Amino acid sequence: MAVQRRDAGRKRVRARRTAGAVLAALLLASACAAPGDPARDTATQEIRATLDRRAAAVLNHDPAGYLAALAPKATALRAAQRTELANLADVPLKSWSYELRTVTPHGAGRATADVDLRYRIDGYDRAPVSASRTLELTRDEADGRWYIAADRPGKGASGLLWQQGDIEVVRGSRSLVLGVGRPEAELRGVAETADRAVPAVSAAWPESWARRVVVLVPDTVEGMAGLLGSPVASYRGIAAVTTGEVGGSGRAPGTADRVIVNPQAYAMLGAFGQQVVLTHETAHVATRVHTSPATPVWLSEGFADWAAYRGENRAADLVAPELAEAVRGGEPPAELPVDEDFGFGGDAGRLARAYEGGWMACELIEDRWGAEKLIAFYKAVGGHPGRDGAVEQALHTVLGTTPQEFTASWRDYLAARLG
Structure with missing residues (x-):
């Protein structure tokens, strides 16, 4: 299965309160x-x-x-x-x-x-x-x-x-790795990989960003889950995630990002897989200022994968094996992935196809309209005041197409590159 990653920064606020509870909160x-x-x-x-x-x-x-x-x-x-x-x-x-x-x-x-x-x-x-x-x-x-x-x-x-233990600090040229209970050599390897990720992301995303990244490496997946406030089962097969608050304005992040590594899952990857993971997560750090609640997950995750695989000269069916199997089996997806397709704890194949579908959508935009248009599209979607109409408007103003035409082009693109 393809390497799985997830931006854990997306926060949904549910305002389901009774009138009495609201009144009580106001009085308090x-x-x-x-x-x-x-x-x-x-x-x-x-x-x-x-x-x-x-x-x-x-x-x-x-x-x-x-x-x-x-x-x-x-x-x-x-x-x-x-x-x-x-x-x-x-x-x-x-x-x-x-x-x-x-x-x-x-x-x-x-x-x-x-x-x-x-x-x-x-x-x-x-x-x-x-x-x-x-x-x-x-x-x-x-x-x-x-x-x-x-x-x-x-x-x-x-x-x-x-709160998990004494923090070991390793400084890279473009990264700072904070680890608990892990060997210094392991943390230094993470820093070296993160140092390579930063310029790779800067080449893919030439917009202004810190061009540095902070990586946290807890001792276990249980420690990772504790830093994320989520069940351990959600992250056992996940090599790394990025935390950060998604702001509604699209102009400034509400809080600094952290890349959090699952040391067990990360260690199971080869050097190439580790590089892809940290470059992907670093892309989330770089694009955070232009990522908002208006940004669908297929775009944020697809762009991060696009930045990670960009220039690697890997065949599409090697990057997107689950989606390639579906296309060759005569069961290509009918629509772009929806946010729910990216949920952890569900069907692993569905999750892999969602990531791969987002990556292929960004590949399509670069191939047909160019990398500059892909960046402009990402910024336009994130700068929209809300989810409704964000993608539709950006498709029209930036790419000169419609959701229906784009989806049809994406399906044709899957068939051409994965069939």
Whole structure:
């Protein structure tokens, strides 16, 4: 089966709330930040000061200052946080801050705070990585300060690499590899492969991007799943994924991207397969600023594969074996892949054909209209205000065709190259 990859950055927000729940949320938000309640305002300011001191301690590599923000009696938390700070010691941090979103008081000097941890790696991140955290806090009557008594991922949030162990840092010429529990030689090999991926992607995508990539290598697939906040079964056969928030504007990413490697699946690939995987994922990093909810998965994944295989001089049926088998068996697809075809945990053949079909669609655009038009098409789709009509309009304005004509041309192209 073809190498499987998936952009894990696509986030779908479901706004299915009852009127009562919405009203309750509004009332709670109002109560948490009510300017007319001096006591509540003071608590918010004091909690923010605690978080600011904690952030400064991280940047200053100050264990005493970091632990000073924790409740003295929270013995287990203090031990865990001491270890986590030590695990971060070699990571070149540019910034580290906490954005306080809500404070919910519980009376008697207790409160819950929802915060966003935001950090950047020096020399690599144009935008910060954001991680949602929920903190339980207590107020000491003696000194009047608020202390953190519990720290856990926010609802639906994933874990953090430094919670899994001591981070080994390997610097490439165009990459930074952060690994936990993996041999240094293995991490250096990942960096060398990522270093080759960056110029390959820049040649395929000449638009402005950081031209550097950060790769995370946890010790196991379980560690990978923990970083993604998803079931382990979803990633056992997946060599790597890219995380990153897809913004609605198409002009700027909401958070920095990370390529996350599944060390077991990645190790099973040969040198060529590893290069394809990291080039594919790096293409997602490069194109993120022009990828939006309007972008169908066949285009984002197809373009990433196009960038990865571009210039490799591989026969189409070797790159798309599942689709070639379907075409030669008289069962070519009738339509371009839909987003649901790219779901993990389902039929492996269907998933492979979806990736291959997206790649062939991008190959068709390059062959018939040229690489510049393919890039313009990608940007036009991502710049549309919503999914409805995005592909249709870009096909018309950039390529001068219609969805029906393009689909027919794609089917003919499959037959010509794979038949």
